[in-house]
Amino acid sequence: MSILGSLDWNDIFIVPFFTDPSLSTGIAAGAGGIVVLGALAVMVLLTVKGWWKPLWSNWITTLDHKKIGVIYIVLALIMLIRGVLEAVVMRAQQVSPAPGFLSVEHHAELFSTHGTIMIFFVAMPFLTGVINVVMPLQIGARDMEFPFMNAVSLWLSIGGAALVMASLVVGHFETGGWTAYPPYTGIKLSPNEGVDYWIWSLGLTSVGSTLSGINFLVTIYKQRAPGMKLFDMSIFAWATLCTAILMIFAMMPLTVASLMLALDRQAGFHFFTATQGGNMMNFANMFWLFGHPEVYILILPAFGVFSEVIPTFSGKKIYGYTSLVWATIAIAVLSFTVWVHHFFTMGQTAHLNAIFGIATMTIGVPTGVKVFNWMLTMWRGKLRFSTAMLFSTGFIFTFVIGGITGVMLANPTIDFATHNSLFLVAHFHNMLIPGLLFGMFAAVNYWFPLCFGFRLDEKWGRRSFWLWMIGFYGAFMPLYAIGLMGAPRRMAFFTEPAYFPWLVIAMLGALCVLAGLTAQIIQVWVSVKNRESLMVPAGDPWDGRGIEWSLGCPVPEYDFSTIPAMTSREPWVDAKEAGKRVMDPTEFVDIHLPKPTGMPFLVGLVATLFAFAMIFQMWLIAAVGFVAMWVLVLIRSYDTDWEETVTAEELREGYEAHKRVVESTPQIRLDDEFTTKNRGLIMETQV
Amino acid sequence: MSNTGAAHAASHDHGHHDKTGTVIFGFWIFLMSDLIAFSLMIANYADAEWHGIANGPSPHELFSLGLPTIETMALLISTFTFGICTLGMKYGASMKRTVGWLVVTLALGAIFLGIELYEFHEFWTEGNTPQVSGFLTAYYSLVGLHGLHVTSGIIWGILLMVQMKTFGMNDLIKSRLVRLGLFWHMLDIVWIALFTKVYLMGVL
Ligand code: HEM
Ligand SMILES: [Cu+2]
Numbered sequence: 086m087s088i089l090g091s092l093d094w095n096d097i098f099i100v101p102f103f104t105d106p107s108l109s110t111g112i113a114a115g116a117g118g119i120v121v122l123g124a125l126a127v128m129v130l131l132t133v134k135g136w137w138k139p140l141w142s143n144w145i146t147t148l149d150h151k152k153i154g155v156i157y158i159v160l161a162l163i164m165l166i167r168g169v170l171e172a173v174v175m176r177a178q179q180v181s182p183a184p185g186f187l188s189v190e191h192h193a194e195l196f197s198t199h200g201t202i203m204i205f206f207v208a209m210p211f212l213t214g215v216i217n218v219v220m221p222l223q224i225g226a227r228d229m230e231f232p233f234m235n236a237v238s239l240w241l242s243i244g245g246a247a248l249v250m251a252s253l254v255v256g257h258f259e260t261g262g263w264t265a266y267p268p269y270t271g272i273k274l275s276p277n278e279g280v281d282y283w284i285w286s287l288g289l290t291s292v293g294s295t296l297s298g299i300n301f302l303v304t305i306y307k308q309r310a311p312g313m314k315l316f317d318m319s320i321f322a323w324a325t326l327c328t329a330i331l332m333i334f335a336m337m338p339l340t341v342a343s344l345m346l347a348l349d350r351q352a353g354f355h356f357f358t359a360t361q362g363g364n365m366m367n368f369a370n371m372f373w374l375f376g377h378p379e380v381y382i383l384i385l386p387a388f389g390v391f392s393e394v395i396p397t398f399s400g401k402k403i404y405g406y407t408s409l410v411w412a413t414i415a416i417a418v419l420s421f422t423v424w425v426h427h428f429f430t431m432g433q434t435a436h437l438n439a440i441f442g443i444a445t446m447t448i449g450v451p452t453g454v455k456v457f458n459w460m461l462t463m464w465r466g467k468l469r470f471s472t473a474m475l476f477s478t479g480f481i482f483t484f485v486i487g488g489i490t491g492v493m494l495a496n497p498t499i500d501f502a503t504h505n506s507l508f509l510v511a512h513f514h515n516m517l518i519p520g521l522l523f524g525m526f527a528a529v530n531y532w533f534p535l536c537f538g539f540r541l542d543e544k545w546g547r548r549s550f551w552l553w554m555i556g557f558y559g560a561f562m563p564l565y566a567i568g569l570m571g572a573p574r575r576m577a578f579f580t581e582p583a584y585f586p587w588l589v590i591a592m593l594g595a596l597c598v599l600a601g602l603t604a605q606i607i608q609v610w611v612s613v614k615n616r617e618s619l620m621v622p623a624g625d626p627w628d629g630r631g632i633e634w635s636l637g638c639p640v641p642e643y644d645f646s647t648i649p650a651m652t653s654r655e656p657w658v659d660a661k662e663a664g665k666r667v668m669d670p671t672e673f674v675d676i677h678l679p680k681p682t683g684m685p686f687l688v689g690l691v692a693t694l695f696a697f698a699m700i701f702q703m704w705l706i707a708a709v710g711f712v713a714m715w716v717l718v719l720i721r722s723y724d725t726d727w728e729e730t731v732t733a734e735e736l737r738e739g740y741e742a743h744k745r746v747v748e749s750t751p752q753i754r755l756d757d758e759f760t761t762k763n764r765g766l767i768m769e770t771q772v
Numbered sequence: 773m774s775n776t777g778a779a780h781a782a783s784h785d786h787g788h789h790d791k792t793g794t795v796i797f798g799f800w801i802f803l804m805s806d807l808i809a810f811s812l813m814i815a816n817y818a819d820a821e822w823h824g825i826a827n828g829p830s831p832h833e834l835f836s837l838g839l840p841t842i843e844t845m846a847l848l849i850s851t852f853t854f855g856i857c858t859l860g861m862k863y864g865a866s867m868k869r870t871v872g873w874l875v876v877t878l879a880l881g882a883i884f885l886g887i888e889l890y891e892f893h894e895f896w897t898e899g900n901t902p903q904v905s906g907f908l909t910a911y912y913s914l915v916g917l918h919g920l921h922v923t924s925g926i927i928w929g930i931l932l933m934v935q936m937k938t939f940g941m942n943d944l945i946k947s948r949l950v951r952l953g954l955f956w957h958m959l960d961i962v963w964i965a966l967f968t969k970v971y972l973m974g975v976l
Contacts, residue, residue: 230794295805303798333801337808345816348913353903355824356816356913362824362906367816374812719931725944 090703091278096256109188112174117254146681148232149642150217151536153239157214158529164206164246165522169595169602171199176560176592180585183578192577193260194279198249200263201283204379205290206246208517211525212386213242213297216325219532220301222633222640223319225310225649230303232679233721234296240689241293247693248286248700252279256701259283262575264372265346267357267365272350278700280350284343285696291336291343298332301325310632312651316410319631320403323410324389327417328382334421335378342371351702366431373424381420383517385413387524388455391477394527395459397629398474399466400755400769405458406654412451412458419448429497430504438497445495449488456481471627471759472546476527479554480519487515490565505575508568511561518557526553526605534626534765538639539619543759545608552601559594563587623666623750623765624743627758632657635668637743638765643678643731646740647671661768666747673737677728688717792947799951803958806921810962813917814969817910821974824906831907831974834900840971843887844963847922850880851960858953867941870949871933877956878929881922888919911970918966921959928952 094100098117102110131137144152175195178185187195217235221228229235252258259279261270270280305326309318318326346368348354355361357368396403403409425433425441459481468474490512493499503509526549533541564572567587572579579588612619625634632649633640635657647670653659660668695710753762755769821831857873892912895901902912932948939945 231798295802299798299801299805302801303794307794307797333805334808337805338812341809341812345913348909354909354913355826355903355906356909358906360826361904362820362826362828363909364819364823364906367819371812722935722948723938725939 088703088705090698090701090706092255092701092703096278098254107188108186109191112187113191113253120250120253141683142681145686146683148228148236148679148681148685150221150229150232150235151640151642151644153235154214154217154219155536156239157210157217157242158525160243160246161207161211161214161525164202164210164249166602167250168199168202168207169599171195171202172560173592173595173599175199176588176595178577179579180588180592181578183580185578187577189577190260193262193575194258196575197260197262197265197279197283198252198258201258201287202246202249203517204263204383205287206242206249208383208521209290209294210242210246212328212383212521213238213294215390215525215528215532216301216328216386218536219528219633220322220325221304221308222535222636222644223322223631224305224308224313225632225645225651226304226308227644227648227676228679229300230308231300233682233685233727235300236682236685237688238293238296238300240685241296241692242290244689244693244696245286245288245290245293248282248289248696251697252282256282264376265343266372267346267349267368268359270346270350271358281347281700284347285700287343288340289692289696291340294332295336295340298329298336301329302333305329310648310651316407317651317654319389320392320406320409320413321386321389321631323413324385324392327413328385331378331382331385331417331420335375335382337375338371339375339379342368342375345371347699366428369428369431370424373427374421376427377424378420380513380516381416384520384524385416387480387521387528388413390524390528390531391459391480392455393631394473394477394531395462397531397627398469398471398477399463400469400628401462401466402630402655402658403458404461404464405454408454409458412454415451416448419444419451423448426495426497426500429500435497442495442497442500446492449492452488456485467755469755469758471530472541472543472550473527473531475547475550476523476530479550480523480527483515483519483523483554483557487512487519490515503568505573506568507564507572507574510574511564511568514557514561514564518553518561523553526550531627532633534621534624534638535633535636535640537616538622539612539616540621540626540763542608542612542615542619545604545611549601549604549608552597552604556594556597556599556601559597560591561594563591563594618761621763621765623747625766626763628755628767628769630655630658632668635660637746641739643676643736643739646736646743647673666766666768667740667744670740673733673740675733676731676736678731680727680729682721682724682727684717684721688714691717792943795947796950796954799954803954807958807962810914810917810965813910813914814965817914817969820906820910824910826905826907828905828908829900831911831970834895834911835971835974837971837975839887839891840967843884844967846880846884846887847960847963850877850884851957853877853880854953854956858950861941861946861949867936870941871936874929874933874949878926881926881929881956885919885922885926888915892916915966915970918959918962921955921962925952925956925959928955 095104098121099114102114131140144156147153174187175192178187178192178195185192217229249258257277257279259265259270259275259282261275261280261283265280265283268274270283305318305322345354345356349356349358349363355363357363357365359365392403392409423441423445425437426445429438429442459477463478470478490508494503494509494512530541530546533539564587567584570581570583572581572584579585621638624637626638627634635649636645649656649668650671657668691710691713695707695714698704698707698710747766750764750766752766752768753764755767757763758767853873854877857870857877860873861870892915895908900908902909929952932945932952935948936945
């Protein structure tokens with residue numbers, strides 16, 4: 086076999102269009118073209134503006150947790166654009182007269198990339214990014230415990246996403262959905278490189294996520310400000326802790342299952358080939374041993390965000406802190422006990438189904454506790470509907486519907502009628518759009534000033550909320566209906582006329598979501614343009630409660646000039662109530678920050694090369710890539726001079742400067758928080 | 773474990789916590805996720821051992837206890853010698869002794885690996901390759917995954933010895949040695965489970 090493995094001309098994105106011109110191959114060629122032209126355009130822009138150097142030194146080589154978080158979020162947003170566009174194309178396909186304008190194959194690629202991207206390259210980077218920015222600031226830490234590893238995780242995730250993007254240009258993606266069940270994804274039924282793209286892009290990110298989980302856990306465990314007990318932590322930090330544990334234990338089953346699939350496909354092994362003594366149910370079991378905890382990895386951080394946003398914009402302390410914490414822990418534990426509900430129909434005994442059905446329903450209990458906590462936090466509060474608060478309340482309202490349909494599905498007898506129908510598709514979008522995306526959007530709108538020093542435009546923020554909200558209902562409520570009427574999941578086209586009006590509504594809903602996403606892009610654009618008037622240098626623009634709001638905006642690289650003294654659960658609120666506008670400093674001491682380094686980027690690059698070579702069976706290049714990856718790690722292990730010092734004097738100056746800014750910033754009233762009068766630091770905290 | 777961190781030799785350590793203990797804690801957590809991989813492979817093996825013979829041999833026909841027992845002894849002794857190595861380091865043994873015990877440990881690891889490869893080779897030449905059945909697939913992957921770990925442990929140990937030479941026995945190197953130790957002991961524990969499940973129960 087040649088050094089280029091199985092790669093050949095027909096794998097280049099425009100070639101199929103010439104050999105077999107059709108609308109379907111045309112769209113594929115167009116999508117590939119957008120990727121290529123987009124990449125070129127970015128490069129030209131960077132060159133013309135002279136941005137390569139700042140990009141390298143400020144972002145690519147950074148080990149600062151806040152910047153790493155921002156890069157994750159940018160990755161998530163770019164992939165979200167692709168995911169939503171694919172969704173719109175699928176919706177358009179299903180309202181076109183059968184058989185539609187896409188080939189069946191192409192449609193299958195679309196739902197597979199859409200699902201894979203949304204879960205692994207939108208949801209995961211989004212929440213990992215938000216955790217990166219916020220969690221260390223909330224526990225009074227200066228960085229993640231392992232900043233270098235943090236950057237490696239980032240570049241592995243980006244590598245995985247790059248592979249999915251590459252599949253638009255070179256070769257195909259798989260057609261077996263985001264779950265990629267064998268035997269369909271075995272080499273016999275899926276002979277091209279699509280499944281390998283799935284395996285190796287997920288391989289890279291799931292290693293990254295495992296490492297992130299370890300990093301979060303150790304950071305929370307070891308880096309809390311002195312005096313901060315576990316039960317003093319913010320709910321968001323608690324959510325992070327539980328998410329981290331889920332990441333550590335749940336990513337591995339996915340890695341194992343997908344590597345087994347790789348061995349079956351490329352080495353002729355028989356993990357999953359039934360005729361040769363393999364057992365494909367083992368794949369289903371391992372996949373969902375990952376997959377179910379995964380949905381709580383996705384949802385818990387968003388729960389954490391709501392638990393921060395709702396108290397702030399209700400002007401009240403969170404209701405029932407302890408019960409919220411225990412509910413979070415309970416959800417994390419229970420999430421490992423329900424995975425069989427994903428294959429109620431695959432032939433196990435009724436007893437087993439009953440047990441897993443009941444286990445599933447019990448998760449509703451702690452989740453219900455949380456919903457009541459949020460509602461009781463708002464009860465008699467002075468509610469202010471910022472964009473972040475809108476997303477949070479929109480979430481509660483919508484999520485409850487998804488919860489109810491979830492309990493319905495948890496009943497095996499109902500599941501027999503609804504599994505693999507659009508009812509299920511409606512259900513999980515009903516959980517994930519409010520319970521994940523709305524949470525992350527709220528987080529971005531809420532914490533944005535910490536990273537950039539200015540607020541996001543509220544007008545466009547609200548527009549985006551309403552478009553998303555209406556779009557969500559439009560796009561998914563019809564699916565409940567036609568799902569119950571019998572419309573199956575993953576169909577390339579429908580010939581049942583009764584579905585048609587519903588599908589048209591769903592199409593309009595998807596367009597409305599697209600408009601919401603556009604509004605968000607405009608929101609960022611407008612905010613950057615008006616950043617002068619949106620600046621909040623004094624920090625704390627929302628009368629916030631967490632200690633992250635005791636810092637100026639943007640937060641300096643070292644985060645805290647002195648580690649905050651934790652005298653209670655909400656020391657910043659106490660300080661404000663005592664009439665202070667900055668927290669009293671503790672002791673100024675020299676600190677160390679990790680020096681920027683290009684090494685994590687190189688590790689990610691080489692790992693991506695390795696994965697790409699594995700996909701196209703270029704064994705020689707793969708071997709070189711694999712060795713090179715470890716050589717880089719080895720080289721790094723010789724680096725002992727990797728920290729730089731920030732002196733106590735610099736920290737004191739930073740503190741004094743912040744204090745001067747605060748003192749020269751006039752205090753404003755809560756009613757003016759969304760106006761240009763808000764330069765930070767509103768002080769009306771109530772209990 | 774935190775004792776190794778207590779001997780903080782770094783000239784400056786203000787403003788951050790004891791790094792050595794933390795790194796070891798992090799590595800410990802990593803090992804737990806690695807343990808999940810082994811558990812899943814064992815579960816998969818347990819399933820294939822019953823249902824996955826297809827047209828190939830059964831565990832009973834394939835395995836004997838002779839070589840695996842020697843293999844196991846080598847690994848058990850190596851975990852003991854690694855213990856001596858780290859304990860010595862903790863109580864101030866000379867670098868030479870520490871390196872000496874590490875060499876013995878890695879050599880025992882290499883013997884273990886050699887026997888394993890010999891066994892693989894035997895089975896393979898008899899035509900019992902992983903492509904024959906689900907059971908053989910599971911066998912080669914499970915035992916092979918452990919073997920891969922041992923191989924990485926040996927490479928890591930050799931590189932570490934090189935680093936001991938360049939850096940001397942500083943805190944960083946000690947922490948790395950402790951982590952390699954954790955890794956090595958975990959492999960030993962995993963092997964006991966493998967030996968029991970694969971060979972003992974396979975033969976009985
Ligand atoms: C933004 C609006 C969205 C729209 C309009 C949309 C639309 C769709 C459509 C049409 C399908 C295929 C349904 C079928 O099986 O026939 C689908 C599947 C799916 N979507 Fe979405 N989606 C959206 C957002 C999301 C988000 C935010 C996530 C996750 C975070 C997500 C995850 C998935 C998954 C996992 C699948 C299943 C893919 C498979 O069958 O393997 N979607 N979506
Ligand atoms: Cu589930």
